[in-house]
Every structure is written in C-alpha cells, then in structure tokens.
Amino acid sequence: MRLTGGCLAEFASGCDVLAAGGGGEAAEKVPMAQVALAAQGPVEIVDLADLPPEGLVMPCAYLGSPAVWSERIGTGREGVAIRRQVETHFGREVVAMMCTEVGGCNGPASVALAAYAGLPLADADGMGRAFPGIEQVAMQVAGVQPGPSVLADDHDHVVLVQADTGDWLERLARSAVKAFGDTGVSTEYVMTVEQARRSVVIGSISRALRIGRLLKDCGCAPTKTAVIRLAEEFGGVCLMEGKVSSVTAMQGRPAFAANLRSSILLDGINGDSGRCLRVEASHEFLAVLEDGEVRATTPDIITLFDVYSGGTVATDSLRYGQRVVVLALPCPELWLQPAGLELVGPRAFGLDLDYHPLVAR
Numbered sequence: 503m504r505l506t507g508g509c510l511a512e513f514a515s516g517c518d519v520l521a522a523g524g525g526g527e528a529a530e531k532v533p534m535a536q537v538a539l540a541a542q543g544p545v546e547i548v549d550l551a552d553l554p555p556e557g558l559v560m561p562c563a564y565l566g567s568p569a570v571w572s573e574r575i576g577t578g579r580e581g582v583a584i585r586r587q588v589e590t591h592f593g594r595e596v597v598a599m600m601c602t603e604v605g606g607c608n609g610p611a612s613v614a615l616a617a618y619a620g621l622p623l624a625d626a627d628g629m630g631r632a633f634p635g636i637e638q639v640a641m642q643v644a645g646v647q648p649g650p651s652v653l654a655d656d657h658d659h660v661v662l663v664q665a666d667t668g669d670w671l672e673r674l675a676r677s678a679v680k681a682f683g684d685t686g687v688s689t690e691y692v693m694t695v696e697q698a699r700r701s702v703v704i705g706s707i708s709r710a711l712r713i714g715r716l717l718k719d720c721g722c723a724p725t726k727t728a729v730i731r732l733a734e735e736f737g738g739v740c741l742m743e744g745k746v747s748s749v750t751a752m753q754g755r756p757a758f759a760a761n762l763r764s765s766i767l768l769d770g771i772n773g774d775s776g777r778c779l780r781v782e783a784s785h786e787f788l789a790v791l792e793d794g795e796v797r798a799t800t801p802d803i804i805t806l807f808d809v810y811s812g813g814t815v816a817t818d819s820l821r822y823g824q825r826v827v828v829l830a831l832p833c834p835e836l837w838l839q840p841a842g843l844e845l846v847g848p849r850a851f852g853l854d855l856d857y858h859p860l861v862a863r
Contacts (some may be wrong), residue, residue, distance in 0.1 A: 525606015637668025
C-alpha cells in the first residue's frame with residue numbers, strides 16, 4: 503500500500519477519531535505531509551512481517567505543546583538527522599519508521615517524517631490511539647528498552663538522551679524539547695523488526711484510513727448516523743447525542759479524579775432526551791458515566807463529534823451549548839493486560855474506578 507497526498511485528508515480524519523479528544527488536530531500536519539509527498543513521492547506502508555528481522559524500526563513523533571505546533575509546524579526533515587544518529591549509535595540500518603502515536607497530528611506528521619527520511623512507514627504504532635506520556639506505549643508493556651532517545655528540532659539540533667526507564671525518559675526528553683522551544687521530534691524505544699512484531703499495535707495506519715474513508719462515504723448523512731456506522735464497523739458503541747450543559751474545571755485534588763482538568767455534563771437531545779452523561783477529561787476523554795454507571799473508560803477510545811460539522815471535538819474546545827455525539831471504540835487488546843491497565847487505565851489518570859469493558863444497551 504502506498505500513501506499519497508490524495509488520501510491524506512481521510513487518513514487525518516481517522517487519526518482524529520483515534521485521538522480520543524487529544525493528540526493535537528491532525529489537519530494541522532496535513533500541509534506538511536502534502537509538501538513532503540510532493541517533494542519525495544509516495545510513502546510505502548509496509549507490514550512488519552515483510553521486513554528483515556534484524557533491521558531497526560524507528561518510532562517517531564512530535565513532542566511538545568500542541569499550541570506551539572500550530573505556529574511552529576516543523577518541516578518533517580527532522581527525521582533525517584534522527585535516522586543518521588540512530589544508525590550511528592546502533593551500528594545498523596533503520597529499515598522502517600513507525601508512528602509512535604497514530605491518534606491526532608502525529609499520524610500525518612509521521613508520513614512527512616518517513617518521506618524525508620527515505621523510509622517506508624510500518625503499518626503499526628505504539629498506542630493505537632493517543633496518550634499524553636512518552637512511556638504510555640505498547641513497547642513499555644512489552645519490555646523494550648526505552649533509551650536511547652534521539653531528539654531533533656527544525657534547525658538540525660540533535661540531542662541523545664539515555665534513560666533506562668520510561669519515567670526518566672519522559673523527564674529528560676521533555677527538558678530537551680523545552681530547550682528547542684517546546685517543539686521537536688523524538689524517537690525512543692528503537693527496536694529490531696523481530697522485537698516490533700510482538701511489541702507494537704499492528705494495523706494502526708490501515709485502521710485510521712478505514713475510519714476516515716467510512717466517514718467520507720457517509721457524506722451529508724447526519725453525524726449520529728455516521729457515528730453509528732463507525733460503531734458497527736469497529737465494534738464500538740454510540741453512547742448518546744447530547745448538548746453540553748456544563749464544563750467544570752477540576753481544582754485541587756477532588757476525591758473522584760485527582761488529575762483531571764474538567765468534568766463535562768451532557769443532556770440528551772432528540773432520541774436521547776431525558777438522559778444525562780458525565781464525561782471526565784484530561785488530555786484525552788477518560789470516562790463516561792450515566793446514572794452512576796460506568797459506560798466507558800480509558801484505554802477504550804472515547805471520541806466526541808460535533809453534530810453540525812461532523813468533526814471530532816478536542817477536550818479543550820468543549821463549550822456550553824455545543825451539541826455532540828459520543829462514541830466509544832474498543833482499544834487494542836494489549837492495553838487490557840494488567841501491565842497495560844496499570845499504565846493507561848483509569849487509575850493511571852487519577853480516576854477512582856477500574857476499567858469497564860464496553861457494553862451496548
């Protein structure tokens with residue numbers, strides 16, 4: 503499969519759905535990816551099974567503040583310097599780039615990085631969605647060594663960070679990116695193809711494309727109709743169509759959720775009139791409750807769609823009166839392992855509840 507400029511819009515749309523309200527808006531990186539593809543040609547999307555087992559896979563992502571990314575979009579050429587440093591350090595060839603985080607803007611950004619680095623893009627990623635932490639990746643669950651991490655900015659400044667735990671890598675890498683001006687590209691958890699085959703989320707690029715194409719096929723259909731089709735196709739649940747009745751910033755350390763930024767109440771509209779959902783949010787949407795019953799939690803993918811535009815809604819853009827449709831999609835199965843839930847389950851984000859599997863009503 504080859505990824506060309508003609509399918510970037512659909513790919514970005516699918517990445518936004520998988521972002522669960524976080525990850526930065528994918529459309530902001532589409533122009534950079536279009537320029538890269540026009541200059542370098544299409545990017546090959548490859549299966550890990552088709553790559554030499556001893557070759558290196560280089561996971562890459564933009565790191566820093568999404569607010570800064572809207573002004574400093576990067577060039578996509580950062581991957582060239584990173585690849586050079588990785589091959590020098592490990593003494594072997596990088597045979598594929600991998601998107602660290604398919605959810606949000608790092609999906610299309612990985613296309614630009616792969617194009618300029620002259621590498622195919624593996625049909626895989628480290629999350630299957632978006633998470634805020636460097637260490638919140640499948641490779642951490644699988645026991646892949648996190649360091650060394652190589653970071654670069656758009657002026658070819660390169661930093662190599664050695665860390666033996668994901669927590670320390672998070673601290674050190676964030677410090678380096680701050681020195682870059684709060685944005686840069688990083689690679690970490692560099693591994694062989696053989697390691698990657700058992701340590702990553704397989705099929706992420708294809709899945710984002712399928713989601714985006716389904717939404718495009720829905721055309722002018724009502725947003726709820728499109729969301730129901732997504733739920734049917736991908737084993738999810740359309741939870742409700744509602745109106746935002748309140749968005750409450752969480753102060754201090756509340757008993758229910760220690761690390762949340764906001765709690766949103768949705769009043770049902772149209773066919774869902776009389777119902778009320780509570781949505782807990784931080785960088786991403788973390789949980790949905792109805793009448794005290796948990797309807798969905800992280801690591802399952804909770805995404806809100808604007809009724810009028812049909813686009814996804816970021817956690818920091820919800821406003822009183824906004825009309826939305828709530829979708830929950832199942833997460834990759836690896837996150838349901840005990841080690842996965844410890845890393846990205848509800849309690850990892852300060853929620854005083856356990857993971858609840860999705861159940862349709």
